[in-house]
Amino acid sequence: MNNKSFFASIGLLLTAAIWGFAFVVVKDSLEYIGSVYMVAIRFFIASVGMALLFWKRLKKIDKKHLIMGAVTGAFLCAAYIVQTIGCFYTTAGKNAFLTTVYVILIPIISWPLYKKRPGIYVFVAAILSMTGIGLLALGGKDIGGINIGDILTLICGLFYALHILWTEKCNKEGCDTLIITFLQFFFASLFAWILAPFIDGKLDVSVFGNSKVIVSLLYLGLLSSMLCFTLQNVGLKYVQSSLASLFLSFESVFGVLFSTIFLHEKLTLKMGLGCVLIFIAVVLAETKFDFLKPKKTE
Numbered sequence: 001m002n003n004k005s006f007f008a009s010i011g012l013l014l015t016a017a018i019w020g021f022a023f024v025v026v027k028d029s030l031e032y033i034g035s036v037y038m039v040a041i042r043f044f045i046a047s048v049g050m051a052l053l054f055w056k057r058l059k060k061i062d063k064k065h066l067i068m069g070a071v072t073g074a075f076l077c078a079a080y081i082v083q084t085i086g087c088f089y090t091t092a093g094k095n096a097f098l099t100t101v102y103v104i105l106i107p108i109i110s111w112p113l114y115k116k117r118p119g120i121y122v123f124v125a126a127i128l129s130m131t132g133i134g135l136l137a138l139g140g141k142d143i144g145g146i147n148i149g150d151i152l153t154l155i156c157g158l159f160y161a162l163h164i165l166w167t168e169k170c171n172k173e174g175c176d177t178l179i180i181t182f183l184q185f186f187f188a189s190l191f192a193w194i195l196a197p198f199i200d201g202k203l204d205v206s207v208f209g210n211s212k213v214i215v216s217l218l219y220l221g222l223l224s225s226m227l228c229f230t231l232q233n234v235g236l237k238y239v240q241s242s243l244a245s246l247f248l249s250f251e252s253v254f255g256v257l258f259s260t261i262f263l264h265e266k267l268t269l270k271m272g273l274g275c276v277l278i279f280i281a282v283v284l285a286e287t288k289f290d291f292l293k294p295k296k297t298e
Helices: 001-028 035-053 063-089 092-100 100-114 120-138 148-172 178-197 205-209 210-238 243-264 269-287
Strands: none
Touching: 001 063, 001 092, 001 210, 001 243, 035 063, 035 092, 035 178, 035 205, 035 210, 063 092, 063 148, 063 178, 092 120, 092 148, 092 243, 100 120, 100 148, 100 205, 100 269, 148 178, 178 210, 205 210, 210 243
16 A cells, blocks of 8 residues: 555545544534534535635536536435434434445445446345344334434435435536535535525524534534545545445444444444444445455466
């Protein structure tokens, strides 16, 4: 592993850790600000940050990029709104792990769209994932079984899968990755601002006098959104895709770890086993365990 690959790998693990801690930040911040307003503000911050850093590149935005970016942003907005609302009704740890179902959904959704049948490993991963979801959602002593938050989080996984598939389509059609990333933030924020009054009601602007809320929103906007998407794109450039996917899969592990440490959420033995099964399913679906195969020597 050369220096670029090593630091890119560290960046991917850092991304997973930042995203994992974001579940804690979201759960804690929902006491002060509505779910949809939170999504609107975090992506507004991310889009402003990118505009300031890459304004010269963004001059190349054309009609094609606007259309592709708007659809990408719509899927991203839907995913984050459903996930954030779901986090209000369930634990941050469960929210983190149940979200990862999108990894298994991507090849299954691609089957009818691209007429490409998934490998047997996807179906094995789906069975492991469903078993893990059952244990995780029903295994808590104090959670009361599966709830609306768990269901919303699983729906969020569907929107994530559609977002990733559409992003892949953008790349295949030659769209500028950086421009699409900016536009998805911009449109996700725009759509969330439009929906927020209908879902969350009137925004209580007094919350912006709370330093805790400001720090949380900056974390979600600049670190969890802008920085992490950048680190992910760079990481995928220098690290083997199967290994990169493995590093990013640790998002769910960090999510449970941080929610246990900072939110004092309880993890029963059944829930722990469910997490393990979901994690194995995600790694299997993402990598087919290619990272375990010895490299061929020339």
